[in-house]
Amino acid sequence: MALRVGVDSLPLRYAPAGNDTRVHSECPMLKTQPMTQRIEARFQKCRAEGRAALVTYVMAGDPDPETSLEILKSLPKAGADIVEFGLPFTDPMADGPAIQAAGLRALKVGQDTVKTLDLIRRFRAEDRDTPVILMGYFNPIYVYGVDRFLVDAKEAGVDGLIVVDLPPEEDDELCLPALKAGLAFIRLATPTTDDKRLPAVLTNTAGFVYYVSITGITGAATPDFGKVATAVERIKRHTPLPVVVGFGVKSGAHAAAVAQGADGVVVGSALIDALKGTLDAEDRATAGSVEAVTKLVKELSEGVRSVAKRAAA
Secondary structure, rough: OOOOOOOOOOHHOOOOOOOOOOOOOOOOOOOOOOHHHHHHHHHHHEEEEEEEEEEEEEEEOOOHHHHHHHHHHHHHHHOEEEEEEOOOOOOOOOOHHHHHHHHHHHHHHOOOOHHHHHHHHHHHHHOOOOEEEEEEEEEHHHHHOOOHHHHHHHOOOEEEEEEOOOOOOOOOHHHHHHHHHHHOOOOOEOOOOOOOOOHHHOOOOOOOOOEEOOOOOOOOOOHHHHHHHHHHHHOOOOOOOOOEOOOOOOHHHHHHHOOOOEEEEOHHHHHHHHHHHHOOOOOOOOOOOHHHHHHHHHHHHHHHHHOOOOOOO
């Protein structure tokens, strides 16, 4: 049975004791922290162009480090505004079969946190402007060492973190240290995040808010686009941050539908599926692997750009 994802669906390790719903007071760095500059600049650019942002996710090391780096470099050129790079983990509770398989392929070839940060460092040597969000789970970061990880991630050129299994009650673990180190900590909101819970979710969130459009795992279903727009409106009443929407977006038409109401559209599983379709019997890259991903990104980019929004003054 698939495990339902969301900030209110916590693994036992991170569940608050009893009825404890305490959260930390807002971090005083939020209004001035430097780590959001690249993220803020990209959303400002998209607003000036009167459109939503396209956020693309791929897994570090899938199907091998060099191919994944080539894919990462190709994403902005194909139309991605922000890139999310997955940190491989053996037990990805929020991810569906496509991303689970991508993580296992990466782990099989030896991808780890050190190598992932090195790929970002190499990407950043050629691209100084595209925001890079590292997305994954707390365990690899904990094993690496939080302080060491934050120093190395910042040096490599990471702009923000999405760590799906750390709720607000655990902000001391990584969120607050990340903000202090100059990295945005991006939180997930879900269809089950009601108005009572939402302020806790938004406390200390920086960069943007990631709205999970379905109550399920990545790539599991197509969202109800009307309900998504309503949910985004509700979240935006509580925060000035951009709200991006992911989970279930598979095509340019889907991207256009989500872009009607959201500040950004996130696509991951569909890109992983496109890559998987080009691998050989041994899960090795072929001549068409990078092109398959960029072809879909171009379609998604066209979908996002087809929706005219009010340009920023």
